[in-house]
Amino acid sequence: MSKASETILAVERVRKRFGGILAVFDVSFELKAGEFLGIIGPNGSGKTTLVNLITGFVKPDGGRVFFKGRDITSFMPYRIADMGIARTFQMVRLFYNLPAYKNIIIPLCSSRVRRLGAGRYGEKDDMAVDLLDDMGFERDSYVPYKTAGSLPHGYLKRLDLARAMALRPEVLILDELFSGMSLSEVASTLPLIEKFHEEGLSIIMIEHRLKELFRVVDRVLVLNFGRKIADGSPQEVMENEEVRKAYLGIEVEIL
Amino acid sequence: MPDRKGIYRKKRLDRGIKARADTIYLIASWREIFYLLLPRAFPVGFLLILPAVLHGYWQKVLVFACVYGLLALSWDLLASCGLFSLGQALFFGAGAYLAGGLNYYLHLPPLVTVPAATVGGGLLCAGLLAPVIRLRGVYFAMVTLMFPLLLMRGIETTGVLGGTHGLSALSPFPGETLTAYLAVLAFLACLFLFRRLINSDYGLVLMAIRDDDRAVMSGGINIYWRKTQALFLAGSVGAFAGALMTHHFQFLGMSAFALDYSILPVAAVALGGQGSFAGAALGSMILVPLSESLRALGGLRIALYCIILMVSIVALPEGLFHYLERKYHQFETRAEVE
Amino acid sequence: MIPTLLVYGLVNSVILALYALGFSLTYGISGLANFAHGALYILSGFAAWNLIHHMGIPLLPAALLSVALTGMLGFVFYWVLLLRIRGIALAELVVTFSAGVAILEILTWQGFYGIRYSLPVFLRGGIEVGGVAVDYQRLLVLGTGVVLVILLWLFVHHTRIGLAFRAMAQNERTALSVGIESDWVGSLSLAMGAALAAVAALVVLPLGVMESTIGYEVLIYALAVAIVGGLESTVGMILGSFLIGFGQVAAARFIGAKWMVIVPLAAIVVVLAVRPSGILGRFKELEERV
Ligand SMILES: Nc1ncnc2c1ncn2[C@@H]1O[C@H](COP(=O)(O)OP(=O)(O)OP(=O)(O)O)[C@@H](O)[C@H]1O
Ligand SMILES: [Mg+2]
Numbered sequence: 001m002s003k004a005s006e007t008i009l010a011v012e013r014v015r016k017r018f019g020g021i022l023a024v025f026d027v028s029f030e031l032k033a034g035e036f037l038g039i040i041g042p043n044g045s046g047k048t049t050l051v052n053l054i055t056g057f058v059k060p061d062g063g064r065v066f067f068k069g070r071d072i073t074s075f076m077p078y079r080i081a082d083m084g085i086a087r088t089f090q091m092v093r094l095f096y097n098l099p100a101y102k103n104i105i106i107p108l109c110s111s112r113v114r115r116l117g118a119g120r121y122g123e124k125d126d127m128a129v130d131l132l133d134d135m136g137f138e139r140d141s142y143v144p145y146k147t148a149g150s151l152p153h154g155y156l157k158r159l160d161l162a163r164a165m166a167l168r169p170e171v172l173i174l175d176e177l178f179s180g181m182s183l184s185e186v187a188s189t190l191p192l193i194e195k196f197h198e199e200g201l202s203i204i205m206i207e208h209r210l211k212e213l214f215r216v217v218d219r220v221l222v223l224n225f226g227r228k229i230a231d232g233s234p235q236e237v238m239e240n241e242e243v244r245k246a247y248l249g250i251e252v253e254i255l
Numbered sequence: 256m257p258d259r260k261g262i263y264r265k266k267r268l269d270r271g272i273k274a275r276a277d278t279i280y281l282i283a284s285w286r287e288i289f290y291l292l293l294p295r296a297f298p299v300g301f302l303l304i305l306p307a308v309l310h311g312y313w314q315k316v317l318v319f320a321c322v323y324g325l326l327a328l329s330w331d332l333l334a335s336c337g338l339f340s341l342g343q344a345l346f347f348g349a350g351a352y353l354a355g356g357l358n359y360y361l362h363l364p365p366l367v368t369v370p371a372a373t374v375g376g377g378l379l380c381a382g383l384l385a386p387v388i389r390l391r392g393v394y395f396a397m398v399t400l401m402f403p404l405l406l407m408r409g410i411e412t413t414g415v416l417g418g419t420h421g422l423s424a425l426s427p428f429p430g431e432t433l434t435a436y437l438a439v440l441a442f443l444a445c446l447f448l449f450r451r452l453i454n455s456d457y458g459l460v461l462m463a464i465r466d467d468d469r470a471v472m473s474g475g476i477n478i479y480w481r482k483t484q485a486l487f488l489a490g491s492v493g494a495f496a497g498a499l500m501t502h503h504f505q506f507l508g509m510s511a512f513a514l515d516y517s518i519l520p521v522a523a524v525a526l527g528g529q530g531s532f533a534g535a536a537l538g539s540m541i542l543v544p545l546s547e548s549l550r551a552l553g554g555l556r557i558a559l560y561c562i563i564l565m566v567s568i569v570a571l572p573e574g575l576f577h578y579l580e581r582k583y584h585q586f587e588t589r590a591e592v593e
Numbered sequence: 594m595i596p597t598l599l600v601y602g603l604v605n606s607v608i609l610a611l612y613a614l615g616f617s618l619t620y621g622i623s624g625l626a627n628f629a630h631g632a633l634y635i636l637s638g639f640a641a642w643n644l645i646h647h648m649g650i651p652l653l654p655a656a657l658l659s660v661a662l663t664g665m666l667g668f669v670f671y672w673v674l675l676l677r678i679r680g681i682a683l684a685e686l687v688v689t690f691s692a693g694v695a696i697l698e699i700l701t702w703q704g705f706y707g708i709r710y711s712l713p714v715f716l717r718g719g720i721e722v723g724g725v726a727v728d729y730q731r732l733l734v735l736g737t738g739v740v741l742v743i744l745l746w747l748f749v750h751h752t753r754i755g756l757a758f759r760a761m762a763q764n765e766r767t768a769l770s771v772g773i774e775s776d777w778v779g780s781l782s783l784a785m786g787a788a789l790a791a792v793a794a795l796v797v798l799p800l801g802v803m804e805s806t807i808g809y810e811v812l813i814y815a816l817a818v819a820i821v822g823g824l825e826s827t828v829g830m831i832l833g834s835f836l837i838g839f840g841q842v843a844a845a846r847f848i849g850a851k852w853m854v855i856v857p858l859a860a861i862v863v864v865l866a867v868r869p870s871g872i873l874g875r876f877k878e879l880e881e882r883v
Contacts, residue, residue, distance in 0.1 A: 057469065077469070077472040077473060078472040078473075078475055078476055078477045078478060079477070081472065081474065082475040082477075086475075087473060089473070093467055093469060095463050095467065095470065097466075098463075102459060105456055106463050106471055106476065107474035107475055107476070108456075109459075109460050110474055110475035110476045111475070111476075111477075112475045113475075124456055163474065164473075166474075167474065167475050334683065339683050339686055339687075386865040386866055387869060389869050390869055393686060393824075394820070396628075396686050397626065397816045397820060398861070400690070400816065401813055401816050401861065404809060405854065405857060405861075406858070409854050411854075412851035412853075412854050413851055413852070413855070414851075514694065518691065525687060529683075553702065554698050554701050554702045555699065557694060558694070558695045558698035558699050558702065560691070561691035561692065561694045561695035561698070562691075562695055564688075564691040565674065565691050565692060568678060568687055568688055569674060569677055569678060569684075569688065572684070
């Protein structure tokens with residue numbers, strides 16, 4: 001895998017302040033193509049804000065973001081998504097009064113999907129249902145056709161994942177995908193994500209469920225109060241003194 | 256507990272024909288075909304016959320109804336992607352002034368001016384309003400409300416394009432009945448096309464933008480470009496209505512930017528129901544003849560539209576069309592409360 | 594010539610700011626764009642006229658009464674019409690707008706226009722400022738503008754209701770959860786906006802003849818000022834009114850009076866093209882929490 005050494009996403013000293021709060025301060029990191037990066041940190045440490053900064057939903061006060069060597073800092077979110085960075089939302093944002101599979105149609109209408117030669121007229125419905133089938137919405141059941149608003153939370157999270165995957169991204173950013181999922185749902189979704197990773201997708205995963213996270217990621221980045229306090233393999237990170245302090249009390253469970 | 260015997264409640268049941276799924280039509284009998292076709296074919300047929308049987312004044316009313324209907328459809332399309340316009344008169348006026356100007360100054364025939372005004376008006380409106388669609392909330396309504404009123408004043412005080420006197424002696428269409436047919440056909444075509452559009456994936460994206468623009472953006476869709484396209488479509492339809500009216504009257508004046516053209520379409524949609532286009536069409540077909548028969552009231556007519564508007568929004572928010580549709584597709588029986 | 598330009602530009606700008614003040618206040622607090630603002634403005638003028646001419650009430654009490662009545666109308670308007678549709682942007686918009694147009698058209702139909710209808714000035718006479726003759730009423734307009742802005746600032750920053758207003762403007766849900774009633778604040782904000790429209794009407798209208806179409810004009814200018822200055826910013830609003838106000842006076846002086854109307858139009862087109870959210874408007878677009 002020669003590709004693994006190539007940097008696909010680079011974040012350089014990004015900064016964001018909300019009023020008096022420094023949500024993200026001088027965070028830099030690089031994501032190699034095909035890498036699986038975990039981001040952890042206590043509540044309010046700026047993880048979601050970092051994702052928003054990368055995907056263009058929040059404009060940084062300083063610093064830059066590069067995707068495949070191109071400066072994407074000032075791009076609009078749709079442009080960034082169009083280039084191949086897809087994300088899920090911590091608070092799922094879906095179209096609750098549409099049937100579940102129709103939610104997937106929307107990214108399938110994007111120019112990215114058209115450029116990649118899929119989603120021609122009349123194919124989209126089938127593609128959407130296929131994708132949902134992969135995510136564990138059985139195609140022959142009524143589930144993909146029910147309005148999204150009537151589905152349980154775990155399904156909504158997976159629907160959000162399917163929506164992100166419909167874009168055929170090169171980088172996938174998962175913002176607490178597993179929060180609110182049941183154990184069995186986590187157990188069935190995790191292999192899917194590992195499969196995407198094996199197929200070459202670069203993934204950034206934010207998670208509070210450290211046990212699951214540490215099992216799958218190559219590298220972990222730790223945020224605390226908006227700053228990066230550690231970056232390294234799961235092993236290294238867990239031995240870091242500062243991380244232990246930030247996670248006081250939780251460490252017992254992880255180790 | 257009082258004796259509950261004899262207490263009834265309303266019970267709603269769907270009719271047995273399941274032809275209302277999105278794509279699957281399973282039709283078993285003539286009765287069902289009739290059931291499905293009636294509400295569609297009857298109004299269309301009726302409208303197609305009208306220009307031939309109406310004469311004089313009422314033919315003019317029909318043209319009016321179609322013109323306002325076009326403006327209402329255009330309004331409904333914008334509303335589907337979350338843009339609430341209070342200035343349909345801008346579209347109307349742009350089309351009217353383009354067609355009238357081309358005809359008056361360059362002596363082009365209606366065959367050229369109407370298409371030119373349709374496309375040009377759409378481009379003009381889309382260009383003028385494109386910056387506003389980046390803003391959320393009421394900006395769009397504010398800006399669209401202002402533009403026609405200010406343009407009217409501008410034309411009035413500076414005297415450009417005919418000023419207060421307007422431009423007269425423009426080329427008419429050949430024949431009144433032909434005009435009426437043109438109006439009716441354009442109206443029906445627009446209704447049909449917009450209904451198709453909104454049920455397609457394209458329409459799905461537009462409506463999704465209204466519901467949650469951020470989620471659409473994260474799907475890699477340039478929402479501003481989509482909204483600009485919707486703006487162009489809506490603007491073209493409004494401009495076509497303006498161009499049609501200009502040649503019909505053979506006159507062009509500041510009144511093309513009048514408040515009537517902004518308010519009546521909104522009132523029509525509010526009365527008929529938003530989101531299905533059929534509601535907009537129905538609303539304008541009711542409201543325009545009604546307002547014509549109230550001509551004697553003069554200026555009070557606008558006040559009346561406004562009151563209709565308020566009452567229908569506060570009292571029947573779903574709109575007449577959705578109400579009728581529900582009644583058509585459901586039985587209502589009385590069942591005893593157990 | 595320069596002093597004339599300055600004085601009249603200043604007066605014109607303050608008039609525009611007075612037009613916009615009530616509209617901005619209501620929008621800033623409860624996010625409600627009151628498109629009936631212009632109608633309330635002119636309605637209060639006619640109310641005062643009727644109080645003076647048909648009931649023989651002296652000017653000052655009539656003016657105060659008219660302000661109170663208009664404020665109450667705003668309050669009632671909220672509870673009768675807006676309560677059921679609060680939060681549906683489309684419906685709010687359409688209902689306020691159509692209520693405004695209905696009021697204006699009924700006034701026109703009633704024949705409220707012509708030289709007969711003019712309000713008396715509070716103060717007769719005038720003085721010279723730097724060689725420019727200014728009547729007292731125009732000075733009163735200036736004074737009212739300045740005093741209103743100061744009072745509003747004090748009110749919003751130093752009273753309990755003002756605090757509730759600010760809480761509401763920042764985050765409706767959180768405000769609700771600490772016991773601030775949304776409808777109560779909404780109706781009060783509408784009442785205050787209406788009362789401000791009335792105050793503006795009573796000091797500005799005596800400068801000319803009353804006409805129901807002035808209602809549209811006031812609405813247009815209020816919107817123009819809000820768009821140019823930025824909808825959510827009071828400083829922006831004042832800046833916007835000065836820009837348009839001085840621009841108009843300058844256009845009238847150097848190009849011709851008929852070009853006055855073009856100024857707000859041009860200002861809007863330029864602002865929209867360069868900075869769509871207005872000079873000081875925050876580009877709210879992106880900062881929503883995701
Ligand atoms: N739009 C915003 N406006 C104001 N403050 C914000 C905004 N977004 C985030 N914040 C603040 O920035 C800080 C970081 O928030 P962020 O959501 O990034 O944390 P997080 O690490 O994702 O937390 P969690 O684990 O709870 O999801 C918090 O203090 C939050 O209140
Ligand atoms: Mg988060």
